[in-house]
Ligand code: M6P
């Protein structure tokens with residue numbers, strides 16, 4: 515295997531820009547059908563707001579490396595009373611975890627296991643969330659500015675979206691009386 519050399523990669527904590535970067539994925543409301551409990555509200559907001567961006571993922575991945583990293587930028591917004599969030603996934607490799615370090619904004623990281631455990635971790639600037647192997651994870655922007663975080667992961671981890679895409683997660687994060695609240699997901703009862 516050829517030798518890899520150390521590098522400096524700039525990460526902008528305000529915009530989430532990564533430079534240089536090797537990939538950029540954009541998820542708009544129109545890409546997220548079925549994700550939110552109120553599907554008619556999602557469709558209505560998609561057309562009313564001109565299919566807005568919900569989140570961006572910008573990554574830096576080097577051929578031959580064991581780790582890669584990047585940023586995720588989740589916009590501030592809601593569908594009905596449910597905050598903008600990522601799709602959520604297990605890793606294809608159940609023995610590999612991940613770390614999220616928040617740069618900007620305020621979020622909630624929602625996690626669960628296939629055995630039915632459910633946990634949350636606060637996402638605020640200056641804190642990192644440890645995601646152990648075997649825990650599905652979804653990040654949710656509960657603030658009024660973009661949520662920007664940097665993530666670090668094995669290149670072998672992979673994404674397994676199927677279980678979460680089918681039935682959602684055990685909990686949802688919604689606004690109640692102006693504040694975020696973690697509630698049961700009725701579709702999983
Ligand atoms: C994090 C990482 C990425 C992931 C992104 C969006 O930044 O875990 O690997 O792609 O969140 O999450 P999802 O793919 O579940 O929509």
Ligand code: ZN
Nearest residue numbers: 603605612651
């Ligand atoms: Zn992950």
